[in-house]
Amino acid sequence: MIAPRKVVSAPMTWSLAVGLMATAAGCGGGDSSNSVAVPATPAATAPASNATAPVAAPSSSDQPGNSPVASVPSPTSKAAAKPVDSQKTAEARAAFQLLTQPGTEGPAWDAAQQKLVTLGADATPVLVDGLKSSNPIERETAATICALSGAADKDLQKVLTACLSDESSFVRANAAASLAQIPEHQTEVISTLTSLLADSDPQLRRMAAANLGAFGPEASGELPKLTAVLADNDTEVVTPVIQLLGRIGPQAVNAVPQLQKIAHEQDGEIKQAAEQALLLIQTDTEEAIEPKK
Structure with a gap:
């Protein structure tokens, strides 16, 4: 087309x-x-x-x-x-x-x-x-x-x-x-x-989120911006970012409250992504990293 x-x-x-x-x-x-x-x-x-x-x-x-x-x-x-x-x-x-x-x-x-x-x-x-x-x-x-x-x-x-x-x-x-x-x-x-x-263009936001799927812990320097994206209403943007946060692991501990909210309130793929990310982030997190106040 x-x-x-x-x-x-x-x-x-x-x-x-x-x-x-x-x-x-x-x-x-x-x-x-x-x-x-x-x-x-x-x-x-x-x-x-x-x-x-x-x-x-x-x-x-x-x-x-x-x-x-x-x-x-x-x-x-x-x-x-x-x-x-x-x-x-x-x-x-x-x-x-x-x-x-x-x-x-x-x-x-x-x-x-x-x-x-x-x-x-x-x-x-x-x-x-x-x-x-x-x-x-x-x-x-x-x-x-x-x-x-x-x-x-x-x-x-x-x-x-x-x-x-x-x-x-x-x-x-x-x-x-x-x-x-x-x-x-x-x-x-x-x-x-x-x-x-x-970006103001929703398709560019989706593209960026999808392309970030190629990365993992090396994206940890962008954690504040990535965590802020969890408030976006577009699940096609949020789901890949949640998956990235999971790959980053325990360093993404400050995203846990928002991920828990998504896991409790949402359904389907985004709920599953949040639950999986929480498992990955909270592995040894309680002992290794404390959320920043």
Whole structure:
């Protein structure tokens, strides 16, 4: 299905990415009620249970074809300033241009996105340029592709790290999803995802919570913010955070009162998550750690 700002699940080991999707009238059965701030149906199936797939973040326009988008230089124009693109990199540049230019719809948009994902390392120079662009749609598009295809390249990782402070929350979300599997970036990624738990967009909050499912005790530095999330009314945000608190273990002792309240008052998955988290947190907690007054 094709719709603007959809949450898509990438078939990756354990990180979720909020994916930029093209808008095509009548294409793919997208719900016209979806706004740019509300991602919709996943484009792919997320890994089950504990395996969280990277959730990526969409473009800043409801209708990519109707939004003012800075044109992307053609491969020949780039050749004067940089080494000539390889054939595959030139293909990636052409695909990226299709994604960010007005008028690209339906199958053409979908094929261009898949082309960039499939080209992998050959698309890296194009993605680096996109992430550095002054145009937010180009940055969001590039960050989405990175979240879907990974970020093994060191130069790409460097640019993505800078994107963790981008003014666009969708760029930040996808940059975090892209870097989530790289141990040396875990601290920045966890901080970015935790901050997104307070975003005004409910789908970005859900994405951030799902992506935090990749972590455990290493997220203990964010405990005050994670505990505050327990007051959120969205169970799709709260349940993954409860599960994370359980994985953090006894250090999350200050969340116990709220977890007990959820366990007593709620039903279903969130109740089970709270009960399991309490078991994990309270193991040796009474002897080892006292709640802070």
